[in-house]
Amino acid sequence: MNSQQQVTVKQQMQALGQQARAASRVVAAADTNIKNRALLAMAEALRTATTALIEANEKDLAAGRAKGLDAAMLDRLELTPKRIAGMIEGLQQVAALADPIGEITDMRYMPSGIQVGRMRVPLGVIGIIYESRPNVTVEAASLCLKAGNACILRGGSEAIHSNTAIAACISQGLQAVGLPATAVQVVETTDRAAVGELITMPQYVDVIVPRGGKGLIERISKDARVPVIKHLDGVCHVYIDDEADIAKAIPVAMNAKTHRYGVCNAMETLLVHFGIAEKALLPLMALLQEKGVELRGCDRTRAILSGVKQASEDDWYAEYLAPILAIRVVDSLDDAIAHINKYGSQHTDSIVTESYTKARRFLREVDSSSVMINASTRFADGFEYGLGAEIGISTDKIHARGPVGLEGLTSQKYVVFGDGHVRS
Numbered sequence: 001m002n003s004q005q006q007v008t009v010k011q012q013m014q015a016l017g018q019q020a021r022a023a024s025r026v027v028a029a030a031d032t033n034i035k036n037r038a039l040l041a042m043a044e045a046l047r048t049a050t051t052a053l054i055e056a057n058e059k060d061l062a063a064g065r066a067k068g069l070d071a072a073m074l075d076r077l078e079l080t081p082k083r084i085a086g087m088i089e090g091l092q093q094v095a096a097l098a099d100p101i102g103e104i105t106d107m108r109y110m111p112s113g114i115q116v117g118r119m120r121v122p123l124g125v126i127g128i129i130y131e132s133r134p135n136v137t138v139e140a141a142s143l144c145l146k147a148g149n150a151c152i153l154r155g156g157s158e159a160i161h162s163n164t165a166i167a168a169c170i171s172q173g174l175q176a177v178g179l180p181a182t183a184v185q186v187v188e189t190t191d192r193a194a195v196g197e198l199i200t201m202p203q204y205v206d207v208i209v210p211r212g213g214k215g216l217i218e219r220i221s222k223d224a225r226v227p228v229i230k231h232l233d234g235v236c237h238v239y240i241d242d243e244a245d246i247a248k249a250i251p252v253a254m255n256a257k258t259h260r261y262g263v264c265n266a267m268e269t270l271l272v273h274f275g276i277a278e279k280a281l282l283p284l285m286a287l288l289q290e291k292g293v294e295l296r297g298c299d300r301t302r303a304i305l306s307g308v309k310q311a312s313e314d315d316w317y318a319e320y321l322a323p324i325l326a327i328r329v330v331d332s333l334d335d336a337i338a339h340i341n342k343y344g345s346q347h348t349d350s351i352v353t354e355s356y357t358k359a360r361r362f363l364r365e366v367d368s369s370s371v372m373i374n375a376s377t378r379f380a381d382g383f384e385y386g387l388g389a390e391i392g393i394s395t396d397k398i399h400a401r402g403p404v405g406l407e408g409l410t411s412q413k414y415v416v417f418g419d420g421h422v423r424s
Contacts (some may be wrong), residue, residue, distance in 0.1 A: 012189060013197035016152050017204025019182035020125045024150035027183045028122045032099040035146055036318050042142070042173030043091040049169050050084050056165035057134065066160050076132040077159055087138040087166075090143050090389055094142040097388045098111065100406050101148040101295075104415060112424075115417040120146030122408050124206035126200045128391070129154045129220060131212040132218050135161035140172050140209075141184040143391050147409035150183045154198055157190035159346030164188060199224040207405070229404060231369075231395040233319045233345035236377040240334040241353035241364070242275035248374055249280055249352040250287070255376040256350065258291045262321045264393060265348050265370075265380040268315060269326040271336045277329045278304050293323045300329035316343040333358050344368060346395045348380040369395050369402040 027035075046053070057079035064074055101119045107117035126149050128140045137153055144151035155163040167186035174181050187194050199208050199220055208228045210220045217230050217396035238250045238256050256267035272280050277300070284306050289294060295301075298313040306328070315338070316327040330336050340349050353364040359373045370380040380403065382390025389403030396398045400408035 008190050009189060009193045012188075013194055013201065013418055014204075016185050016187065017125070017201045019153050019180075020185060021204050023180040023183040024122070024125050026180055027145065027150055028101075028148045030148070032101075034179065035099070035148075035355050036095040037092045037177045038145060038179055039142055039174040040173075040175050042113050042138070042170050043088045043095075045169035045172040045176075046088050046091070046138070049165065050081060053080070053162070053165050053169075055077055056161040057300060059106075059161040060134075060159050061182040061271040066276075067158075069158065073132060073158070073334065077134070078094075078163075079134055079162055082314075083135060083158055087135050090139060091142050093148050094389055094406075097146060097406060099146065100410050107417075114417070114421050114423060117415050117417075119415045120407070121413050123409055123411055124149060124246075124407065125204060126151045127154070127200065127205045127208045127226065128152070128290070129195055129208065129210045129212070129216070131156040132159060134166060136211060137163050137166045137186065139389055140338055140391060142390055143406060143409055145174075145183065147406045149409060150185075152185050152187065152198060154187040154195060157327075157399060160188075160190055176249050195220070196223065198301070199226055199228075202226050210389055211222045215271065225309065228397070229392070229394050229396060229408070231264065231345070231393050233395075234266070234321075234347045234393075235269065235317065235319050235343065235345040236265055236338050236347050237269050237271055237336075237344060238265050238267050238328075238377065239271040239333075239340070239349070239351045240273065240276060241336075241351060241355065242273035243355040243358065244273075244276060244280070244352040245354055246279060246283075247376075248275070250283055252352055252374065252376050253280075253284060254287055254348065255295065257288070257325055258323070259376070259419070260352045261323050264319075265377050266321070267325070267350075267377050268318060268320055269339075269343070270299075271326065271339060272327065272329050272402070274331055274332075276318070282307055291323065293325050295325055295327060298328040298329060301327045304329075307374065319345070331379060333361060337362065338423050341365075341367050347393065348377040349374055350377050352355040369393065391410055 104117045130136045164225035170184045171181040194423045203227045208226050210217045238253050296315050299307040303310050311326050346368045348370040349366050349368045363371050371406045382405045389404045390405045
């Protein structure tokens with residue numbers, strides 16, 4: 001790329017940033033009714049444009065096939081009438097959610113007589129970088145708008161025609177209710193330099209949310225000059241304690257691993273107390289083998305289960321996103337917690353036990369964004385948590401942690417009520 005092209009991309013991104021910053025002030029002041037009407041107008045625009053969206057998507061699919069994209073990538077890229085209907089339903093669901101903006105909580109009187117509380121407010125401008133799935137364009141736009149933010153969306157180059165067509169529907173919905181079309185902007189250049197510009201514009205962008213592979217997220221986290229809400233891995237554990245109810249433990253472990261393989265909240269490592277290992281592992285092995293799951297175990301696991309591959313050190317760190325499961329037999333709850341805190345990714349971890357004391361310890365001491373008792377890790381999801389749609393799951397410790405829904409796309413400021421009070 002020559003210097004003239006670099007300047008052009010920089011100028012394009014600066015213009016998007018300026019427009020987003022101006023639009024964010026308008027959206028932040030918009031009332032709930034206007035935001036909801038905009039979301040429903042977007043839904044109607046998508047419904048009307050279904051044929052045009054599929055035609056635009058076919059251009060992306062044809063280009064993807066020509067480039068040799070694999071079947072899984074093409075499936076994520078494809079827009080069908082059913083998926084467009086799902087996007088429309090998603091907009092309607094977000095419109096039905098409670099608006100968090102302006103909510104005042106924790107009001108209390110201070111000895112001076114003033115009242116102090118906290119008000120929920122938008123973050124401002126959110127940059128979202130994602131790959132493959134064009135429906136993310138609608139998900140991101142709807143959540144950002146309902147939470148009072150403007151957003152700049154940079155989808156993958158493989159979905160450029162689809163995202164541009166979706167953006168036109170979003171723009172139509174915004175303008176239908178008098179909101180600026182620049183409240184949601186889709187980056188139209190496929191030049192990778194656009195990402196570098198977006199993540200280094202703190203004067204215009206308040207937070208970046210990357211959604212994609214580990215390589216993308218690591219690069220953004222390394223290079224960004226804007227705060228990033230992220231998660232790198234989903235190395236999730238289920239620990240079956242020696243005081244577990246086997247009738248609960250087996251379905252929980254099976255669901256956590258086999259409900260869906262390629263998701264970030266699927267179990268990747270099973271930990272089992274030695275006192276219950278044989279009782280738990282033998283029936284589990286039979287069920288897992290029926291599902292075609294490859295097992296990799298420690299020496300103690302392999303002494304119980306024949307034909308299991310030897311687990312390496314790398315297996316304890318692995319996010320397989322596939323029908324592969326690492327299994328380790330441990331001596332105690334302490335060992336289970338130590339293993340999770342060393343090898344886990346601070347995403348989601350679960351204990352199966354009938355001991356209230358052990359369950360409470362697990363909740364306190366496992367350092368993850370979601371910690372569960374007698375439940376599958378697959379419940380770590382914004383919809384299952386009652387948040388409605390989510391923009392992703394954060395394993396950060398500052399600001400949003402766990403599933404990031406509307407509240408995760410807001411901040412709080414202190415508000416003070418007085419009646420002529422002065423400080424003495």
